[in-house]
Every structure is written in C-alpha cells, then in structure tokens.
Amino acid sequence: MDPSTTSSRSKIRPLSPHIQIYKPQLTSILSIMHRGTGIILSLTAFLSVWALYALRTMDNDALSLPLFHSFKSSFLSVAFLVVATFSLFFHMGNGVRHLFWDMGKGFELKTAYQSGYAVLIISILGTLIIVGGFL
C-alpha cells in the first residue's frame, strides 16, 4: 500500500472510542458516567485536602461553629454537595458492579440492565438521604 495513502487515511479516521456513531444505551451511558464521576471524585479528593488545610489554619471562633451548617448559605456549596454525593454513590455502586463482572458474574444482558438500574436508583436515594440529612 502506498505510504502517502495510509498517512492521509489515518488523518481522516475518527479517534476512538467513536462515541458519536453509537446509539446511546444504558450500559454505555453508565460506563461513561463511571469515568465522569471518577474525575469529579478525584477533584473532590483534592478539595478535601484543601478543606483539611483550611480546618487546620482556622481561628478558634470559626472552629467553634457547626461545620456543615455553612453549606446551606450558598447555592454553589449545595450544588457541590449534591454532585459530589451522587458521584460517590454512583462510582461506588458501579464499582461493585465491575467487581462482580471481574468475577465473571452478572454479564447476561438482562442482569447487566437490572444492576445498572439498581445502581442509578441507589445513587439517587443515597444522595437524597445524605444531602437531606446535612441541609
């Protein structure tokens, strides 16, 4: 094959994983969400270290106040709490699903869909309970 043809072909090829040519399905959406929530949780982990630093350097007056009550005061902090809690429940739930797949269990299409819906329901309920408890 002519090398110049190969080179021009490789230039016009779409990059993997070709998301745009697939019809969205629950399994693929949950897979993308697993990566997305993982990235959100990584950013939350960095923020947690910053929060620990802030806690260590706070003065005594600020330290004596209930810590999580300040979450109610701003829309951004409530939105962050909702997104981070949902991400945590979803990533944990879907992670357990992956661990079962690694053991060779739950691969059947029906089971994969059922476990996917279960993860979504648990994530939404867990988020509502935790966020409701904190606010």
Add this chain to the structure above:
Amino acid sequence: MSLKSSAKGHVSWRHQRVTAIILLLSLCFILFTLCCQRHASGQELLHWLHHPAYKAFAFISLNTLFYHSFLGIKMVLEDYIHLKAIRQASLFVCFIVHLFFATFGSILILF
C-alpha cells in the same frame, strides 16, 4: 512507578481492584461517621482526628484514595490522548499532582 500501561497494565488493573475494595470499606465508614457528626464543630472534628487509631485510618484511606485516583486518571489519559509526547507529559503532571496532594494531606493528618 512505571507510566507504561502496555507493559504493566495488568498490575495497574489489579492495584485498581484492591484499592477499590479498601476504599469501599473505608468510605462507607467515613460516610457513616460524617453523618453521625453532621452537627459537629470544627474543633470536634479536629479532636476526632487526634486519636491515633483514626489518624492511622485517615492516613491509609487518603493514600489509597489518591493511588486509586491516579490509576483511574492515568487510564483515561492513556485512552483519550493519542499524541505520545502530550500523553507522557500529562501522565507525569498527573503523577506529580497526586503525589503532592497525597504527601500534603498525609502531613496534615499526621502532624
């Protein structure tokens, strides 16, 4: 630590699963404790962190979390960045950022 997934991909995969199991247990405990302490002040939370057992638990959890995070982000970067030079540079930056936060967080917990 190697940044090449082709050579040591199975090691990363195994480490990701082991850290996931450790995090599953530790995050359930942290979530439960934070829910019980939701009305606590900053002083009470710091007092809780002074206990040696909680200190050790927080140290292990934090470092496991950042190692798991590094392995996950590394996998995403390897899948989506196709130019080798940019991929290697991104992996290096990712490693340094995770190492910095894990070290800084550990210092805050232990001292």
